[in-house]
Amino acid sequence: MSQSLSDLSFDELVRQVRACRICEQALPHEPRPVVQLSESSRILVVGQAPGRRVHETGLPFNDPSGDRLRDWMGVTRDTFYDEQQMAILPMGFCYPGTGKSGDLPPRPECAPAWREALLARLEKIELTLVIGRYAHDWHLPGKGRPLTDNVRNWREFWPKLVPMPHPSPRNNLWLRKNPWFEQEVVPALRERVRALLAS
Known part of the structure; x- marks a missing residue:
């Protein structure tokens, strides 16, 4: 990456x-x-x-987490995978492997290398x-603030950002303990997504 990322064309940056x-x-x-x-x-x-499944297929959120996320957003798979409408940039771009209690965290090298340029x-x-x-x-101010606090205070970031829990089945307990998320945040999210896609 000898050439500055900001000097690259969009297509070349994505290729790299x-x-x-x-x-x-x-x-x-x-x-x-x-x-x-x-x-x-x-x-x-x-x-x-x-x-692992996303790594194998090369398709982001191509798993039960993605099914739930698309339901929260109120979009079809075709809409979700239309890059003209939706960008998908995880904090780490590669599958980091599995640890004792699930997938390992995103690799720390990834975001500093690419995120700002993208x-x-x-x-x-x-x-x-x-x-x-x-x-x-x-992406949010106040690094280290509990995730539940960020999600509960979602209106602070609205309408540009929506802090969310991960849609993984591993978060079913969190969702049961915090029913307000699917009662309050999800309907607002669906309406915002629908409006943006229609405009």
Whole structure:
């Protein structure tokens, strides 16, 4: 990456991201950065890192978490995977492997290397879904504030950002303990997404 990322064309920047190998030595498998974006994208989905199934298929949120997320957003798979409408940039672009209690955190090399350059090119984004602890810490003020506090105070960030829990089935207990999320936040999110897609 001798050339400044800001000097690259959009297509070349994305090509370099998809060819990235900066954390290859730390991964348990061949790197496979999984991103979806276009300069025309209106909605940005910021997750954690690809899981095993996403790594295998190369399709972001192609798993039960994605099914729930699309339901929360009120969109079809076709709409979700239309890069002209939706950008998907996890905090780590490659599957980090599995630990004792699930997938490992996003690799720390990824966001500092690529994130600012990519976000700077997404000038038409009007709504960003900020999903999970690592995304909250990068995209929201007050790093380290409990995830539940960020989500509960979602109106502080509205209508540009929506702090969200991860839609993983592992979060079913959180959702049962916090029914207000699906009662209050999800309907507002669906309406905002519908309006943006229609405009």
